[in-house]
Amino acid sequence: MAEQPTAPSCAPTSNPSTLSNPAPGASASGTPRAPQTAQVPQAARVPRVLSIAGTDPSGGAGIQADLKSIAASGGYGMCVTTSLVAQNTCGVREVFTPPLEFLTAQLAAVFDDVTVDAVKIGMLGDADTIRTVRTWLSEHPVPVVVLDPVMIASSGDRLLQAEAEQALRDLVPLVNVITPNIPELAVLCEKEPAQTFDEAHEQAANLAAATGTTVIVKGGHLCGQDAGNTAVFPDGTCAHVRTPRLDSRNTHGTGCSLSSSLATRLGVELLQHAEVAEHTAEQSVLTSEDTHRALQWSTRWLHESIAAGAGLQVGSGEGHGPVDHAARARRLEAAASAYPWHHLLATTDSEGNTLDGTSPERLLPVSPVPAGEAVVKPAGPWTAALWAAGGETWHQILDLPFVRALGDGTLDEDLFAFYLDQDALYLRDYSRALATLSARADTAEAQVHWAAGAHEAIAAESQLHEGWLANRARLGGPSPITMGYTNFLRASAAGDDYVVGAAAILPCYWLYEEVGAVLSSQNHADHPYAEWLSMYGGEEFAADVARSLAEVERAFEAASPAQRVRAAQAYLSACVYEREFFDQAHRALR
Ligand SMILES: Nc1ncnc2c1ncn2[C@@H]1O[C@H](COP(=O)(O)OP(=O)(O)O)[C@@H](O)[C@H]1O
Numbered sequence: 001m002a003e004q005p006t007a008p009s010c011a012p013t014s015n016p017s018t019l020s021n022p023a024p025g026a027s028a029s030g031t032p033r034a035p036q037t038a039q040v041p042q043a044a045r046v047p048r049v050l051s052i053a054g055t056d057p058s059g060g061a062g063i064q065a066d067l068k069s070i071a072a073s074g075g076y077g078m079c080v081t082t083s084l085v086a087q088n089t090c091g092v093r094e095v096f097t098p099p100l101e102f103l104t105a106q107l108a109a110v111f112d113d114v115t116v117d118a119v120k121i122g123m124l125g126d127a128d129t130i131r132t133v134r135t136w137l138s139e140h141p142v143p144v145v146v147l148d149p150v151m152i153a154s155s156g157d158r159l160l161q162a163e164a165e166q167a168l169r170d171l172v173p174l175v176n177v178i179t180p181n182i183p184e185l186a187v188l189c190e191k192e193p194a195q196t197f198d199e200a201h202e203q204a205a206n207l208a209a210a211t212g213t214t215v216i217v218k219g220g221h222l223c224g225q226d227a228g229n230t231a232v233f234p235d236g237t238c239a240h241v242r243t244p245r246l247d248s249r250n251t252h253g254t255g256c257s258l259s260s261s262l263a264t265r266l267g268v269e270l271l272q273h274a275e276v277a278e279h280t281a282e283q284s285v286l287t288s289e290d291t292h293r294a295l296q297w298s299t300r301w302l303h304e305s306i307a308a309g310a311g312l313q314v315g316s317g318e319g320h321g322p323v324d325h326a327a328r329a330r331r332l333e334a335a336a337s338a339y340p341w342h343h344l345l346a347t348t349d350s351e352g353n354t355l356d357g358t359s360p361e362r363l364l365p366v367s368p369v370p371a372g373e374a375v376v377k378p379a380g381p382w383t384a385a386l387w388a389a390g391g392e393t394w395h396q397i398l399d400l401p402f403v404r405a406l407g408d409g410t411l412d413e414d415l416f417a418f419y420l421d422q423d424a425l426y427l428r429d430y431s432r433a434l435a436t437l438s439a440r441a442d443t444a445e446a447q448v449h450w451a452a453g454a455h456e457a458i459a460a461e462s463q464l465h466e467g468w469l470a471n472r473a474r475l476g477g478p479s480p481i482t483m484g485y486t487n488f489l490r491a492s493a494a495g496d497d498y499v500v501g502a503a504a505i506l507p508c509y510w511l512y513e514e515v516g517a518v519l520s521s522q523n524h525a526d527h528p529y530a531e532w533l534s535m536y537g538g539e540e541f542a543a544d545v546a547r548s549l550a551e552v553e554r555a556f557e558a559a560s561p562a563q564r565v566r567a568a569q570a571y572l573s574a575c576v577y578e579r580e581f582f583d584q585a586h587r588a589l590r
């Protein structure tokens with residue numbers, strides 16, 4: 001399950017405290033420093049985040065990755081360059097470090113003009129650069145400073161002179177958070193690299209206690225299924241964020257991306273505090289819960305970015321490719337499209353034949369993706385045409401991060417809880433739509449069938465209330481997707497022709513059964529959602545689906561061509577709503 005501590009001593013802290021460390025030059029007492037509140041103007045809602053780091057002209061690491069990560073995490077990015085690095089996905093070729101005066105000139109240009117809410121420090125290269133940055137931040141305190149103690153790139157090339165390691169150790173107590181990878185943590189602690197999470201956790205706990213700085217233990221370099229990150233706080237508490245390990249070569253720049261995203265999300269938390277502080281006497285300070293929330297956001301965003309990295313096709317493939325920083329933004333942009341659905345616009349198929357409902361071939365546009373075999377077979381040519389037309393949507397459903405993660409057991413519990421909460425609300429209205437359809441059916445058999453479905457849906461809803469949702473906090477209302485779907489079903493069942501209502505109702509039976517067959521084939525005794533998945537795929541429900549298909553087939557046969565077209569469109573609209581329903585937790589929560 002999500003957010004469970006993996007180390008024995010690591011339990012998510014519920015103890016609010018100020019963010020472990022003051023920024024350079026600020027009071028070490030943990031009390032809020034004057035510049036912190038003074039620097040956040042009342043109207044600021046987007047944190048202004050400065051990356052002080054080296055470059056990567058191939059765009060995967062360094063400042064280039066930082067700026068993309070800051071934008072993706074909701075901040076305004078700025079950068080001050082420490083070193084110009086000629087590198088790509090295969091390695092570092094050359095490093096040019098501009099004179100220190102130029103570093104200071106860049107810092108002055110930013111700070112003279114812009115209020116900086118958060119700083120991420122990356123590659124510093126040598127001791128003189130470390131000291132220059134340290135002096136600057138001591139004289140210009142910033143509320144959030146995250147240090148990624150960059151030493152060696154994933155290609156194995158050194159990015160910090162060995163003799164500068166002590167200067168970097170000296171910088172640690174002066175920042176709020178550090179994000180070392182396993183070898184970097186070992187260097188900072190002057191120990192051998194940890195082999196297990198417990199060893200890494202112990203090193204981090206000692207370092208955090210000694211320096212007063214929150215240490216993020218990163219799981220990327222460890223083995224095991226969980227590649228997640230743990231925030232280890234100076235008071236000994238910690239909070240773990242789980243993330244499944246991906247089999248990917250696109251890990252160039254993951255450390256840069258995580259640290260700059262984290263600095264940004266801490267900036268977001270800080271500005272939210274500042275907003276509250278505007279109206280109350282509350283002080284604008286960050287808590288360990290803020291850090292946990294920020295780490296959760298950044299870890300999950302990075303996971304999606306790594307997973308999508310290979311699709312960018314950046315690099316020869318011999319080295320480590322970059323992550324796709326914009327993957328989530330692109331997914332959400334596509335999900336937010338308000339353009340009418342294709343099947344509601346199409347009047348002819350790809351060969352120019354009018355979609356007039358006179359035959360199963362003239363019902364809907366052909367799906368560009370073949371549907372494959374359904375577990376519960378169509379009841380005749382009309383429902384076969386529906387299944388074939390829904391092929392693309394069906395495969396999109398199987399490909400959704402929610403469905404994939406539910407199947408392989410990596411789904412975070414907050415996403416599952418969101419889904420179930422909405423499912424309970426959905427079932428209540430689905431039951432009403434079925435009851436309406438029952439009242440309108442022209443055969444006793446159909447009337448009984450839909451009425452039984454209405455009964456089962458409301459019984460399933462109350463089972464959810466008494467079971468999984470019983471002791472969990474609920475949102476208390478339907479999402480726009482749940483509301484859109486249920487209103488569509490109720491309107492189709494009550495206000496349109498019977499065949500249209502029956503076709504609209506069908507995907508919730510049929511696709512649910514088909515998704516269930518895929519999911520239950522992945523079930524096993526140790527699956528975190530074993531109990532839930534075992535409810536799928538029962539013979540009784542499959543028989544109900546078959547009966548619904550037979551009734552829809554009969555209704556199509558009896559309908560006029562124009563009614564069939566509208567019914568087929570309603571069927572596909574409901575398929576799309578099914579997809580949206582399965583996807584909505586990933587839109588609402590990340
Ligand atoms: N193979 C992977 N699968 C999933 N997440 C990964 C993977 N590699 C790295 N990450 C994520 O990226 C973060 C930073 O990567 P890591 O390799 O630990 O640091 P660095 O890039 O600094 O060497 C990790 O904490 C983890 O969340």
Ligand SMILES: Cc1ncc(COP(=O)(O)OP(=O)(O)O)c(N)n1
Pocket residue numbers: 053054055056061062063085087122123150152153154155159251252253254255256257320
């Ligand atoms: C200019 C620059 N800074 C840092 C790194 C190291 O990046 P990191 O995020 O640690 O990722 P890997 O390169 O180690 O995968 C860099 N390469 N260049």
